[in-house]
Amino acid sequence: MRYELPKEELLYSGHIGCPGCGASLSMRYALQALGKKTMVVIPACCWATVAGFFPSTSLKVPILHTIFEAAAITASGVKKGLVARGIEDVEVMAWAGDGGTFDIGLQALSGCAERNDDIIYVCYDNEAYMNTGIQRSSATPMLSWTTTTPNPAFKDTPKKDIMEIMAAHRIPYAATVSPAFPEDFLTKMRKARAIKGLRFIHILSSCPPGWKFPSELSVKISRLAVETKIFPLYEIENGRKYILTIQPKGLPVGEYLKMQGRFSHLTVKDIETIQENVNEEWEMLMAKIQLKRNRR
Amino acid sequence: MERVISGNEAVAYGAMLSRVQVIPAYPISPQTTIVEALSDFCASGMLKADFVKVESEHSAMACCIGAASAGARSFTATSAQGLALMHEVLHWAAGARLPIVMANVNRAMSAPWTMWCDQGDSLSQRDTGWLQFYCEDNQEVLDSVIMAYRISEKVLLPSMVCLDGFILSHTYEQVEIPEIEEVDKYLPSYIPKFKLDVEDPHSFHAAFLPDIYMEQRVKMQQAMEEAKAVAREVDGEFGQAFGRSYGIMEEYFVEDADILLVTTGTITGTARVVVDEYRKKGEKIGLLKMKMFRPFPTEDVRRVLQKVRKVAVVDRNISFGATGIFAQEIRSALHHHGEGTSVFGFIAGLGGRDVTPATLKEIVEFAKGKEVPEGDIAWIGVKP
Numbered sequence: 001m002r003y004e005l006p007k008e009e010l011l012y013s014g015h016i017g018c019p020g021c022g023a024s025l026s027m028r029y030a031l032q033a034l035g036k037k038t039m040v041v042i043p044a045c046c047w048a049t050v051a052g053f054f055p056s057t058s059l060k061v062p063i064l065h066t067i068f069e070a071a072a073i074t075a076s077g078v079k080k081g082l083v084a085r086g087i088e089d090v091e092v093m094a095w096a097g098d099g100g101t102f103d104i105g106l107q108a109l110s111g112c113a114e115r116n117d118d119i120i121y122v123c124y125d126n127e128a129y130m131n132t133g134i135q136r137s138s139a140t141p142m143l144s145w146t147t148t149t150p151n152p153a154f155k156d157t158p159k160k161d162i163m164e165i166m167a168a169h170r171i172p173y174a175a176t177v178s179p180a181f182p183e184d185f186l187t188k189m190r191k192a193r194a195i196k197g198l199r200f201i202h203i204l205s206s207c208p209p210g211w212k213f214p215s216e217l218s219v220k221i222s223r224l225a226v227e228t229k230i231f232p233l234y235e236i237e238n239g240r241k242y243i244l245t246i247q248p249k250g251l252p253v254g255e256y257l258k259m260q261g262r263f264s265h266l267t268v269k270d271i272e273t274i275q276e277n278v279n280e281e282w283e284m285l286m287a288k289i290q291l292k293r294n295r296r
Numbered sequence: 297m298e299r300v301i302s303g304n305e306a307v308a309y310g311a312m313l314s315r316v317q318v319i320p321a322y323p324i325s326p327q328t329t330i331v332e333a334l335s336d337f338c339a340s341g342m343l344k345a346d347f348v349k350v351e352s353e354h355s356a357m358a359c360c361i362g363a364a365s366a367g368a369r370s371f372t373a374t375s376a377q378g379l380a381l382m383h384e385v386l387h388w389a390a391g392a393r394l395p396i397v398m399a400n401v402n403r404a405m406s407a408p409w410t411m412w413c414d415q416g417d418s419l420s421q422r423d424t425g426w427l428q429f430y431c432e433d434n435q436e437v438l439d440s441v442i443m444a445y446r447i448s449e450k451v452l453l454p455s456m457v458c459l460d461g462f463i464l465s466h467t468y469e470q471v472e473i474p475e476i477e478e479v480d481k482y483l484p485s486y487i488p489k490f491k492l493d494v495e496d497p498h499s500f501h502a503a504f505l506p507d508i509y510m511e512q513r514v515k516m517q518q519a520m521e522e523a524k525a526v527a528r529e530v531d532g533e534f535g536q537a538f539g540r541s542y543g544i545m546e547e548y549f550v551e552d553a554d555i556l557l558v559t560t561g562t563i564t565g566t567a568r569v570v571v572d573e574y575r576k577k578g579e580k581i582g583l584l585k586m587k588m589f590r591p592f593p594t595e596d597v598r599r600v601l602q603k604v605r606k607v608a609v610v611d612r613n614i615s616f617g618a619t620g621i622f623a624q625e626i627r628s629a630l631h632h633h634g635e636g637t638s639v640f641g642f643i644a645g646l647g648g649r650d651v652t653p654a655t656l657k658e659i660v661e662f663a664k665g666k667e668v669p670e671g672d673i674a675w676i677g678v679k680p
Contacts, residue, residue, distance in 0.1 A: 037494050041362070054508065057499035062492045064365050065501040067388050070358035073350065077318065077362020077370075078492060080346045084317035084368040090494055108358065111351030 003183040006032045015058035017050040020215025022206035023124040025179040033189030038091045041075040044068035045097035046131040071096040072109040076117035098125040098139035102160050113169035116197040126207035134210045143270055145262045166200045170239035174200040180222035184233055184245050204231040212261020224256040229282045242288040253278055297473045303464035306434040306471055307399040308333035310441025312343045313479040316371035320348035320359035325411045326461040327401040330373040353378035357385035364394040367491035376403035376417040390425025392501055395448035403461040404647040412648020413461040415613040419621045425516055427455040428590040430560040434469040445483055446530040451519045460562045474538055482537045520591040544588040553582030555663050558609040560586045563651050570656040594629045602634035608663045612645045619672045640669045644676040
């Protein structure tokens with residue numbers, strides 16, 4: 001059955017995102033799910049430019065640009081200001097990259113999560129500082145090339161597990177989504193909109209110039225990240241209940257890795273190591289899903 | 297209603313009477329009792345506001361930015377390290393043209409650790425685009441918070457109301473607390489000219505290219521210039537409504553003064569006593585109290601000081617490698633306008649060292665004994 005996207009587009013065409021930008025496609029889906037009564041708060045990140053230079057804008061909803069470290073708390077301030085003025089039905093969405101979430105913005109995000117501030121926080125994770133030109137972040141995967149993890153000093157630590165960090169705050173809702181699975185994406189955004197409190201959405205956001213692949217492969221690569229179990233699509237309710245929403249095919253990780261220039265240096269042994277890590281992470285996720293299901 | 301309250305309670309009453317709607321705040325000595333008082337006001341329902349227990353001062357100011365952008369009246373308070381942590385956010389709040397009001401309880405900067413008063417914290421934020429007001433007593437603190445909203449909401453720049461750590465913040469004085477109905481008439485609810493609105497969507501603070509950024513800066517400077525007249529007007533109306541008025545600066549025995557002390561904050565109260573003593577002895581010592589530091593009241597400073605032969609500026613701060621900051625600004629204001637005026641720059645009271653009548657007399661006697669200053673700085677009360 002064909003999945004029909006909502007007719008209403010809240011992202012204008014002609015924005016300055018790179019061709020094949022996973023974050024642009026993701027913004028389109030996010031706003032289609034949330035609708036017009038949404039405000040977007042954007043810190044320093046690729047989207048600070050994709051949203052348009054003065055006096056243009058690429059969104060049909062209000063945008064508040066803010067400082068790098070403070071996407072979560074600025075959004076929370078907007079929500080509180082609206083509520084103080086008696087406006088209760090507007091959703092405020094913070095929209096930040098991995099640098100602004102995993103690294104420099106983590107403190108403010110943790111504060112908002114602990115207080116359970118009423119915002120949707122979306123991290124479009126392209127796995128490096130892409131707006132400044134591909135420098136490693138704590139979201140960069142192990143063994144990846146970036147301009148600050150150059151040959152032969154590729155990244156030697158694993159990607160930070162942001163979902164577990166957010167789950168540990170016992171927030172009402174956290175979910176991973178992918179621009180290659182729009183139905184799953186919109187369903188989760190709509191589910192998030194209906195919940196009060198801090199809702200966290202983690203997008204693996206494909207990046208042609210940063211990951212070094214042709215732009216027309218963006219959706220395919222995003223899909224492979226899910227099908228290889230590198231980026232499973234799941235939900236965590238109240239920090240405890242884990243739900244898998246898409247059953248991956250379990251393709252070998254090499255199929256995902258070999259398509260991207262940032263992994264072109266990997267040896268057969270490296271790919272085996274990554275496969276082992278992915279298998280282990282998957283087992284842990286399955287254990288959490290089982291555990292919670294048993295408890296119900 | 298008259299009550300004996302601390303400077304920090306005066307801040308909290310000022311915020312409550314201004315009917316602030318969102319208060320993100322983080323505790324730091326000696327500001328903490330402001331946070332506690334406001335927290336109590338909110339918890340008891342005395343003040344209908346959202347008190348946000350943020351995890352840092354950086355987030356406190358960012359939350360103010362969000363709330364003010366949505367059109368709500370926002371307030372916070374901090375000191376020293378907290379203010380310094382906000383530095384980036386202060387620039388953003390001013391550039392975003394948001395009428396946020398913040399109390400800063402003046403505390404010296406570290407290292408080494410210190411908790412006590414000087415103005416190194418707020419004065420090192422002088423170029424962020426915030427209005428700055430320095431208060432002499434607890435009544436002025438309460439009144440200044442209310443007036444700051446009137447000024448900020450008119451010129452669309454944020455305001456910092458500064459009070460000396462411990463010397464005011466933790467000292468109890470008799471304060472007239474105005475009736476809230478009277479304050480409502482003086483300061484009506486905030487109707488934002490620009491705000492986030494889903495019915496009228498706009499993008500705020502998107503990147504400016506070099507062909508337009510400078511014009512935005514010109515507008516900020518114009519708003520600063522406008523703030524001088526607005527502050528005078530707002531102060532005058534406050535006087536009519538409540539019977540108290542401060543001006544943007546105050547002249548005390550200035551007309552015939554041979555030596556004019558220039559002071560800020562609580563040092564002013566001490567200086568009044570010293571000036572009175574000299575006047576009793578027939579010595580022509582006067583006093584200029586600087587309340588407004590940003591925008592700097594250049595024209596007023598010129599008008600008053602160019603007629604005086606010797607000016608003794610008491611700075612409770614130091615710009616390392618230069619001089620005391622008020623002395624710097626005053627010298628700059630007098631350049632080409634006060635050739636006959638000698639500006640003596642004194643540094644006193646850093647890190648909470650007491651500035652007593654004896655300290656100020658030492659300063660006056662120093663200035664009496666010299667025709668022109670020997671250097672740009674004279675340190676007062678420093679151990680050998």
